[in-house]
Amino acid sequence: MPNDAYFPILAVPRTGEPAGDDANPCLSCGACCAHFRVSFYFGEADPLHGGVVPPALVTAISPSRVCMQGTEQGSGRCVALRGTLGQPGIHCDIYEQRPTPCREFDMWEADGSPNPDCQRLRLALNLPALLPRPDAENDPQGPATPNQPRAA
Numbered sequence: 001m002p003n004d005a006y007f008p009i010l011a012v013p014r015t016g017e018p019a020g021d022d023a024n025p026c027l028s029c030g031a032c033c034a035h036f037r038v039s040f041y042f043g044e045a046d047p048l049h050g051g052v053v054p055p056a057l058v059t060a061i062s063p064s065r066v067c068m069q070g071t072e073q074g075s076g077r078c079v080a081l082r083g084t085l086g087q088p089g090i091h092c093d094i095y096e097q098r099p100t101p102c103r104e105f106d107m108w109e110a111d112g113s114p115n116p117d118c119q120r121l122r123l124a125l126n127l128p129a130l131l132p133r134p135d136a137e138n139d140p141q142g143p144a145t146p147n148q149p150r151a152a
Contacts, residue, residue: 025107025130030090031121032105034077039067040099052097068099086125108133 043049045058045066057079058066069079080098083090092098107118112133119129 025122025127027091028086028088029122029125029127030081030083030085031125031127032118033081033092033102034085035075035121036101036105037067037071037074037076038078038099038101039065039071040101042066044099053099054094054097057094086127 039061040053042051042058042060042064044051045053045055047055053068057069059069059072061067061072070076070081071078078092080093081090082093092102105115105118107115107130109115112135114130114132123129
């Protein structure tokens with residue numbers, strides 16, 4: 001296979017060069033950010049406890065839990081989501097400060113199969129289903145190449 005080959009559908013470069021926005025299917029989806037309630041420990045939004053999530057963007061749901069505004073009931077759009085669902089350029093406005101549930105949600109399972117929740121939500125937006133990760137990158141310890149994009 002030529003050195004500049006692309007993985008079909010996802011266009012993940014195999015050249016070792018940094019991947020562009022089109023290499024991460026999340027950057028043209030955003031479905032999870034407009035579907036799930038994003039709840040987490042309040043300390044992640046409390047600067048006194050080392051939190052980095054902007055406190056103005058969360059709602060208290062219990063004495064020790066908060067959630068991203070807009071997601072309180074589930075099936076609501078996160079206040080930090082920018083862009084149009086299912087369109088290129090959709091992104092998280094606080095990506096570097098996003099809470100743990102967002103950091104841990106991955107589009108692929110450890111074995112490389114697509115995350116079933118991600119698949120279901122993509123199909124509801126009439127987006128193409130994710131294919132399994134290329135075999136070379138199905139490593140439970142993480143991607144084989146440092147530039148392989150992770151889920152948003």
